[in-house]
Amino acid sequence: MRGAVIHAPGDVRLETLDDPKILHPTDAVIRTAVTCVCGSDLWPYRGLEPVGDPHPMGHEYVGFVEEVGSEVTSVRPGQFVVGSFATSDGTCANCRNGFPSSCLNVEFMSTCQAERVRIPNAQGTLVATDGHPDRELWPSLLAVSDVMGTGWWAADAAEVRPGSTAVVVGDGAVGLCAVIAAKEQGAERIIVMSRHEPRQRLAREFGATDLVTERGDEGVARIKELTGGIGADSVLECVGTAEAMRQALHAARPGGNVGFVGVPHEVAVDGQELFFSHVGLRGGPAPVRRYLPDLVQRVLAGRIDPGKVFDLTLPLDQIAEGYRAMDERRAIKTLLTP
Amino acid sequence: MRGAVIHAPGDVRLETLDDPKILHPTDAVIRTAVTCVCGSDLWPYRGLEPVGDPHPMGHEYVGFVEEVGSEVTSVRPGQFVVGSFATSDGTCANCRNGFPSSCLNVEFMSTCQAERVRIPNAQGTLVATDGHPDRELWPSLLAVSDVMGTGWWAADAAEVRPGSTAVVVGDGAVGLCAVIAAKEQGAERIIVMSRHEPRQRLAREFGATDLVTERGDEGVARIKELTGGIGADSVLECVGTAEAMRQALHAARPGGNVGFVGVPHEVAVDGQELFFSHVGLRGGPAPVRRYLPDLVQRVLAGRIDPGKVFDLTLPLDQIAEGYRAMDERRAIKTLLTP
Numbered sequence: 188m189r190g191a192v193i194h195a196p197g198d199v200r201l202e203t204l205d206d207p208k209i210l211h212p213t214d215a216v217i218r219t220a221v222t223c224v225c226g227s228d229l230w231p232y233r234g235l236e237p238v239g240d241p242h243p244m245g246h247e248y249v250g251f252v253e254e255v256g257s258e259v260t261s262v263r264p265g266q267f268v269v270g271s272f273a274t275s276d277g278t279c280a281n282c283r284n285g286f287p288s289s290c291l292n293v294e295f296m297s298t299c300q301a302e303r304v305r306i307p308n309a310q311g312t313l314v315a316t317d318g319h320p321d322r323e324l325w326p327s328l329l330a331v332s333d334v335m336g337t338g339w340w341a342a343d344a345a346e347v348r349p350g351s352t353a354v355v356v357g358d359g360a361v362g363l364c365a366v367i368a369a370k371e372q373g374a375e376r377i378i379v380m381s382r383h384e385p386r387q388r389l390a391r392e393f394g395a396t397d398l399v400t401e402r403g404d405e406g407v408a409r410i411k412e413l414t415g416g417i418g419a420d421s422v423l424e425c426v427g428t429a430e431a432m433r434q435a436l437h438a439a440r441p442g443g444n445v446g447f448v449g450v451p452h453e454v455a456v457d458g459q460e461l462f463f464s465h466v467g468l469r470g471g472p473a474p475v476r477r478y479l480p481d482l483v484q485r486v487l488a489g490r491i492d493p494g495k496v497f498d499l500t501l502p503l504d505q506i507a508e509g510y511r512a513m514d515e516r517r518a519i520k521t522l523l524t525p
Numbered sequence: 526m527r528g529a530v531i532h533a534p535g536d537v538r539l540e541t542l543d544d545p546k547i548l549h550p551t552d553a554v555i556r557t558a559v560t561c562v563c564g565s566d567l568w569p570y571r572g573l574e575p576v577g578d579p580h581p582m583g584h585e586y587v588g589f590v591e592e593v594g595s596e597v598t599s600v601r602p603g604q605f606v607v608g609s610f611a612t613s614d615g616t617c618a619n620c621r622n623g624f625p626s627s628c629l630n631v632e633f634m635s636t637c638q639a640e641r642v643r644i645p646n647a648q649g650t651l652v653a654t655d656g657h658p659d660r661e662l663w664p665s666l667l668a669v670s671d672v673m674g675t676g677w678w679a680a681d682a683a684e685v686r687p688g689s690t691a692v693v694v695g696d697g698a699v700g701l702c703a704v705i706a707a708k709e710q711g712a713e714r715i716i717v718m719s720r721h722e723p724r725q726r727l728a729r730e731f732g733a734t735d736l737v738t739e740r741g742d743e744g745v746a747r748i749k750e751l752t753g754g755i756g757a758d759s760v761l762e763c764v765g766t767a768e769a770m771r772q773a774l775h776a777a778r779p780g781g782n783v784g785f786v787g788v789p790h791e792v793a794v795d796g797q798e799l800f801f802s803h804v805g806l807r808g809g810p811a812p813v814r815r816y817l818p819d820l821v822q823r824v825l826a827g828r829i830d831p832g833k834v835f836d837l838t839l840p841l842d843q844i845a846e847g848y849r850a851m852d853e854r855r856a857i858k859t860l861l862t863p
Contacts, residue, residue: 280753280754280755280778281755281778281779281780284778284779284780285780286779286780286803288803289779289780289803291755344805415618416618417618417619417629429796432796440618440619440622441619441622441624441627441809442619442622442623442624442627442812447796447800450797450800451796451797451799451800452797453796454795454796454797455793455794455795455796456793456794456796456799457792457793458767458770458785458789458791458792458793458794459788459789459790459792461789461794461806461808462785462788462789462808462809462810463809463810464809465624465626465627465807465808465809465810465812466807467682467805467806467807468799468805468806468807469803469804469805469806470799470800470803471779471800471801471802471803472800472801472803474780474803
């Protein structure tokens with residue numbers, strides 16, 4: 188089969204690889220329906236994380252089950268399935284507590300930009316749809332497996348409540364999905380920090396009520412102006428840089444909450460500053476599996492359409508261009524069709 | 526009147542000071558029933574915070590109203606009142622959101638180790654009891670104004686729930702009150718990190734089910750052993766040092782919560798570590814005023830007895846010994862009678 192392999196920063200190639208096989212009785216193998224490139228894939232692509240030896244890439248997938256291990260009874264060959272970038276057994280204490288992305292047997296996906304993928308922990312990870320969804324729903328179902336689930340988690344961790352005010356820091360695919368999540372979870376006012384016109388447009392379409400183009404202290408001051416001088420109830424931090432975290436913490440009101448879902452890179456939070464802010468802080472890899480049944484239903488019901496974050500669709504063999512377009516910010520997110 | 530003045534580290538004296546007066550129409554003046562020394566008073570006493578010019582000390586008080594400003598209608602002369610170390614107007618957005626200790630007009634008390642005290646924001650701050658409570662209840666009502674309110678906040682911020690497991694880091698007066706709070710808020714298992722026998726005894730009396738004497742990584746390992754390998758639902762951090770925060774964050778399970786109520790001194794939280802822990806973090810100066818009506822009732826009903834944290838009672842003119850005993854850990858907390 189064909190699959191993406193990164194060799195060095197800026198060098199991702201489609202290569203012929205061995206077909207994946209069932210290695211454990213808890214595995215499944217799927218044929219990929221669609222896959223995509225994630226903002227986090229750009230860290231090694233840009234040389235901001237070491238690449239090491241050449242290795243496959245990708246952790247987002249929807250597809251058709253081809254084969255299951257002997258212990259997998261929840262899905263069967265032929266079904267269309269959605270999963271999570273973090274696989275989970277569904278039975279450990281952390282899964283039972285609602286944090287499958289901290290599953291004691293978690294395995295993070297890393298080979299999904301390919302025609303076929305082995306899914307560990309398939310029993311606890313995969314959710315099958317009733318029948319085969321229409322092809323035009325695939326992008327939104329794919330989004331649910333990562334960016335939409337992560338945006339949902341941002342809103343959940345930031346404790347968005349009906350009638351509340353939410354700020355979204357970051358206008359990437361996760362930030363845009365966080366707008367959908369804030370709206371669905373009942374936020375009345377959704378302020379998005381963005382200065383990119385196409386992303387602003389999509390943010391508006393997803394439910395943003397206000398846009399803030401200023402950054403840093405000016406951005407915070409603008410948010411304070413929009414929130415009665417005290418800050419927002421909830422801030423959804425969808426970037427992961429020190430600057431984004433600083434903005435997020437300063438934009439939240441006393442007693443408000445910051446949900447941070449971008450993997451932090453060189454972020455340190457000052458204890459005394461956090462203390463006197465009265466702001467609650469929670470983040471982490473999104474517990475996507477917890478949200479999957481609900482989010483899949485919202486997509487199938489036509490209630491949400493997070494697939495709109497894919498503004499570039501390429502065949503898998505143009506994977507190199509898919510990465511390049513995102514790196515150069517010509518695309519928000521690239522969909523890949525095997 | 527007489528009141529305490531700190532001149533330098535280790536040098537607190539009772540001196541004759543001007544009687545406090547109504548300075549603003551929102552003020553009240555009370556005659557102190559009892560006051561006390563706080564663990565946080567030891568920071569300047571030990572020279573760990575600058576003392577600066579000689580100044581009065583103390584932020585905990587219960588007493589009898591002597592005089593009120595023209596805008597104060599919620600309490601009247603002769604009433605017995607309980608307040609908070611943070612005064613609040615009760616009307617601003619942060620007060621309405623339940624965070625009176627972030628009141629837009631907050632003034633922190635600082636002159637309470639004295640025979641009389643001016644209370645700013647009296648209308649929003651003071652709670653009068655029905656009639657005059659028995660003298661033996663004064664210590665517990667005094668505790669409510671700070672350490673018990675702060676322990677309650679620790680449990681609230683750490684999201685203690687009925688049936689949950691709570692860890693208390695710190696066996697000072699706040700930590701011990703946090704044990705009461707965790708029990709009252711329904712924790713089934715309460716693990717206290719303490720190696721001081723008299724404090725362990727009081728912790729047990731207040732509801733601790735387990736004691737951990739190990740510290741650092743060993744302490745965390747012991748807590749993991751006691752919590753099915755994953756950590757506690759809630760951790761109440763009642764110290765404020767980097768080491769205590771580290772222990773607290775490591776002792777919480779994925780998806781659990783740390784409430785931190787000791788003012789952090791040189792504490793920095795690593796963003797990536799917090800991210801992958803899935804732990805929620807919230808702290809700050811306790812919103813005591815929010816809890817006051819409820820906590821006063823629990824004391825008057827004999828349901829809680831946080832006054833037991835006072836294991837040394839001295840007349841106000843022995844204030845120097847009151848500080849010394851706490852500094853040398855001969856006393857958990859010193860009650861002062863004017």
